[in-house]
Amino acid sequence: MKNSGKKRNRKINWQYIFAPKVVAVIGASNNPGSWGYGIMKHLLHPTRRKIYPVNPNAAEVMGVKSYASVLDIPETVELAVIVVASPRVPKIIRECVQKGVKAAVVVSxxxxxxxxxxVKLEAALVEVARQGGVRFIGPNTMGHADTSSHLSTLAWTFDTPPGPVALISQSGNYGHRILHRGMMSGIGFSKFVSTGNEADIHFADYLEYLAEDKDTKIIAAYIEGLREGRRFFELAKKITPHKPVIVIKSGATRASAEAAMSHTATLAGSDEIYSAAFHQAGVLRVEDDDELCDVVTALLYQPLPHGRKIGILTIGGGLGVMSAEACEKEGLEIPPLAPATVEKLNAHLPPRWSHANPVDMAGISMAENPVIFPSLFAMMDDKDIDAILLQAPIGANTDRLATMFDSEEIKAYRRAEEKALDKLSQRVKRDEKPVFMVKPAVEFAADPEVASLFSREGIPVYPSPRRAARVLNQLAFYRDYLDSIGK
Structure with a gap:
């Protein structure tokens, strides 16, 4: 992590980058599968701004009149998207300066x-842009997107659903993966930036902007290395009390650090220093895109736990054992049940239940499902439990139910289940105790019908106790951090 905290004074007008009215695509193409084609297609999809293709070898691009040069465009261009061979880019930027272009995205x-x-070519590009006052993303970027202004310079990403999560990525491909993984998890995005080589606009610049962005409630990031480590740290300390910041930081091993250098010319720096800085600033560091999306989902829909004491409600002994082990490995506690809680559970469960935490409901059948929610609510009443990890046969898909019930019975079963889940959602908010669902069978955890049933009520579903425990640990850390700074 570089320790330069000196802030550069060149102003960035983010309006031109995220909500431009006039965009030129320099290197626009009619060739399907090319960068120039994909970017044009996405920019033309919403007819909210003027798009000018620039290609001296085509009269039209995708049915739109093409221009030989950006200098020939008949009005002021606010954003230029440049996707031409790298040796041509400094000359193109010089023409953009002459034209009065406000900002650029250098995909090349x-x-x-x-x-x-x-390196020499990039230095020449930066010198021309700075002399002309053109701020730019990249070079070597996948592009960017703003769902509020309906802007996307991403060639290969489908329409991104709007939402409160912003993503800054120092890898275009991995950022693309996070976007799609997030969409599969039901996460919506406010903004996305593939930062590329950060020759002009640095990671810390995007972070500072997103801190004040009204459309962004959570900031997620993939980091290989930071040019302005101290500035990042100071910004993060100001941001995390109000907006969670979740980071994947690569480059912890020699091979990954070398790959980062050849990938975006980024020095990875000491992993120990990064970890310490993240911890001190309240940044949530995660291992990969699965954990990132797991944590984001929980932050979007669940309260932060008030402690690390976890109640486990399960249908089988082995599931309870694995859940308890996963939680304790993450530094979470499995507290004993209060006597009052045991009495309440005795009233709902068969005599063979475990009479301890984890609460093993002793293999109850689908016919005994009505006891699950009263048992869950009894555990939520326990003042020594801060969060619940639930493994129970709730949310079976229609095909599964059809093996046991007729169509009318399925409808009645689903109505009762939805009513109970709605009540659970209300209890989670009232008691400020998160409840995480771990499906006993892996196939149901990935079932869209099951996922939809729980997502409507804001109950996260995880495929394994380990992943659920990791998220609970992250939320507990964030609560501890906020408490430590008096938030």
Whole structure:
């Protein structure tokens, strides 16, 4: 992590980057599968701004009149998206300066990430842009998106659903993976930026902007290395009391650090220093895109636990054992049940239940499902339990139910289940105790019908106790951090 905290004074007008009225695509193409084609297609999809293709070898691009040069466009261009061979980019930027273009996205690769000649080329690009006052994303970027202004310069990503999560990624491909993984989890995004080589606009610049962005409630990031480590740290300390910041930080091993350098010309820095800085600033560090999306989902829909004491409600002994082990490995506690809680559970469960936490309901059948929610609510009443990890046969899909019930019975079963889940959602908010669902059978955890049933009520569903425990640990850490700073 570089320790330069000096803030550069060149102003960034983010309106031109995220909500431009006039965009030029320099290198626009009619060739399906090319970058110039994909970017044009996404920019033309919402007819909310003027799009000018620039290609001297085509009269039209995707039915829109093409221009030989950005200088030929008949009005002021606010954003230029540049996707031409790298040796041509400094000349293109010089023309953008002459035209009065306000900002640019340099998609083209072949700069500092590619060796000494690329370093020189990138320096020339930066010099021309700075002299002309053009701020730019990249080079070597996958593009960016703003769902509020309906802007996307992403060539390969489908329409991104709107939502409160912003993503900053120092890898275009991995950022693309996080976006799609998030969409599969029902996460919506406010903004996305693939930062590329950060020759001009740095990671910390995006972070500072998103801190004040009204559409963004959670900031997620993939980091390989930071040019302004101290500035990031100071910004994060100001942001995390109000907006969670969740980070994947790669480069912890020698091979990954070397790959980061060749990928985006980024120095990875000491992993120990990064971990300490994240911890001190209240940043949630996660291992991969699965954990990132798991944590984001929980933060979107669940309260933070007031402690680390976890109640486990399960239909089988082995499931309870694995859940308890997963929780304790994450530094969570499995407290004993209060006598009053045991009495309440005695009233609902068969005599063979475990009479301890984890609460093993002793293999109850689908016919005995009505005891699950009263048992769950009894555990939520326990003042020594801060959160619940639930493993029970709730939310079976229609095909499964059809093996046991007729169509009318299925409807009645589903209505009762939905009513109970609605009550659970209300209890979670009232008691400020998160409840995480771990499906006993893996196939049901990935079932869209089951996922929809729980997501409507804001109950996260995880495929394993380990993943649920990791998220509970992250939420407990964030609660501890907020308490430590008096929030």
């Amino acid at each position: 690769g072949g700069f500092a990430e590619s060796g000494d000649e690329g």
